[in-house]
Amino acid sequence: KQEVTQIPAALSVPEGENLVLNCSFTDSAIYNLQWFRQDPGKGLTSLLLIQSSQREQTSGRLNASLDKSSGRSTLYIAASQPGDSATYLCAVNLGGGADGLTFGKGTHLIIQP
Amino acid sequence: GAGVSQSPSNKVTEKGKDVELRCDPISGHTALYWYRQSLGQGLEFLIYFQGNSAPDKSGLPSDRFSAERTGGSVSTLTIQRTQQEDSAVYLCASSRMGLTASYNSPLHFGNGTRLTVT
Numbered sequence: 001k002q003e004v005t006q007i008p009a010a011l012s013v014p015e016g017e018n019l020v021l022n023c024s025f026t027d028s029a030i031y032n033l034q035w036f037r038q039d040p041g042k043g044l045t046s047l048l049l050i051q052s053s054q055r056e057q058t059s060g061r062l063n064a065s066l067d068k069s070s071g072r073s074t075l076y077i078a079a080s081q082p083g084d085s086a087t088y089l090c091a092v093n094l095g096g097g098a099d100g101l102t103f104g105k106g107t108h109l110i111i112q113p
Numbered sequence: 114g115a116g117v118s119q120s121p122s123n124k125v126t127e128k129g130k131d132v133e134l135r136c137d138p139i140s141g142h143t144a145l146y147w148y149r150q151s152l153g154q155g156l157e158f159l160i161y162f163q164g165n166s167a168p169d170k171s172g173l174p175s176d177r178f179s180a181e182r183t184g185g186s187v188s189t190l191t192i193q194r195t196q197q198e199d200s201a202v203y204l205c206a207s208s209r210m211g212l213t214a215s216y217n218s219p220l221h222f223g224n225g226t227r228l229t230v231t
Contacts, residue, residue, distance in 0.1 A: 004155075034219060036222075042224050043117070043224045043225055044204070044206070044222040045222070046219035049219045089155075091156075101156075101220070102158070103148075103156040104155060105154065105155040106155070
């Protein structure tokens with residue numbers, strides 16, 4: 001069974017710092033991996049989707065990398081802002097007809113003004 | 114609307130009652146997913162629809178849970194004889210195509226229905 005782990009569970013940093021969130025998964029035979037953010041009382045917003053054949057994706061201040069063979073992904077946030085405060089979730093898709101994503105429990109991020 | 118819409122946003126019900134949760138996906142999205150998010154837990158996959166059919170019902174926790182989708186659009190998740198352990202946020206998501214069909218078909222989530230069973 002695919003398991004997704006996110007470290008750290010919570011992180012608090014001053015505004016302006018660069019930071020890295022980690023995601024690991026046990027079954028490397030994934031189809032793709034997505035990073036989401038979730039604000040309190042809200043649904044999830046897709047940030048980046050990386051296909052299994054890709055190494056990284058970038059969107060603005062966000063960069064996500066994927067090392068499928070080692071079962072790891074990182075989300076890099078540059079020049080953090082208070083508006084980045086949210087819970088960040090990583091999810092992997094095994095594909096193969098069993099659509100649906102396996103989510104990690106997330107990293108709760110606080111950016112201190 | 115522009116996004117995935119779920120109703121009600123909050124539902125408080127007594128143990129043993131039935132509840133229906135509704136999801137309006139983004140227009141034109143063929144794939145629809147239901148997830149459950151419990152306090153302190155990750156998201157739990159419940160069911161996936163491609164059009165009106167549900168090829169994967171493996172996540173439904175018991176036979177008290179059922180879901181349907183009509184017209185390739187609106188979906189309802191029904192929980193019969195609710196139990197306290199059913200209390201959670203139920204999230205619906207849609208995508209233009211199933212995740213295995215397209216490289217660029219991210220999920221779009223609604224804001225969820227917070228269900229409290231007393």
